[in-house]
Amino acid sequence: MTTCSGMDDRAVKAILFDLDNTLIETSRAGGVAIQRTSELLKTTLGLDDNTIRSICDNFKQKLLHESFDPSCGRSIDDVRVRHWEESIAETAGGCFTPSLATQCYYLWKSSRLELLCLSPEVHNLLRQLRSRYKLLLLTNGEARTQREKVEAVKCEEFFDAIVIGGEHAEQKPCRSIFTLCFSMLELEAQDCVMVGDSLDTDIKGGFNAGVRATVWVNSADGAVLDGSVKPHYTIPTVLDLPDILAQLK
Structure with a gap:
């Protein structure tokens, strides 16, 4: 796990999750x-x-x-x-x-x-987080395709809201779709953490929207390329997220 300093002490109230290759192995x-x-x-x-x-x-x-x-x-x-x-x-x-x-x-x-499915470990993780935080699923992609994935995975019960990029004028990393998410959660950007596998959409979008922290799920152990926005935290699997949240309390 790698970290980037410069975080404030504001409590985390919500977690925004990407879907593909973050929660499920697409x-x-x-x-x-x-x-x-x-x-x-x-x-x-x-x-x-x-x-x-x-x-x-x-x-x-x-x-x-x-x-x-x-x-x-x-x-x-x-x-x-x-x-x-x-x-x-x-x-x-x-x-x-x-x-x-x-x-x-x-x-x-x-x-x-x-x-496509939630592994038992990810299922338990979401269930545990659901009792302590608001959770929102934010996924890019064509509307019907992504809705079919959500239905197949049977993950609706874990989220306060599900936002499909293809159903809106702009997708990640555009600020507008993040602003929509914050509004749906009735929270400020700094109350939220963005978790995803894409530097270009999840991490860049969350960073530009002003979230409390961005967490990059880098299962391939790849490096951050020059010119890419740098995540605040990097983890090899979403299952390591509780360790990050413990640091953000």
């Missing part, structure tokens, strides 16, 4: 989902492992750089089926059954949701 679930989809592609298309891997890598890149506009008349499901269609065509070429992209998408989606 990356791990996504990896398993991609593997299952790879097996479907290999069985259906009869291609070599490298080509199958390239198709899946192509899909992941499209997902990473995805820009979704709800007003376009297409659902997020439609957009992501299209990602698979393009990934297969761009990598393998040739003809394939149009329904294959749809099969790939729904296998990937259902597999990922099936694997």
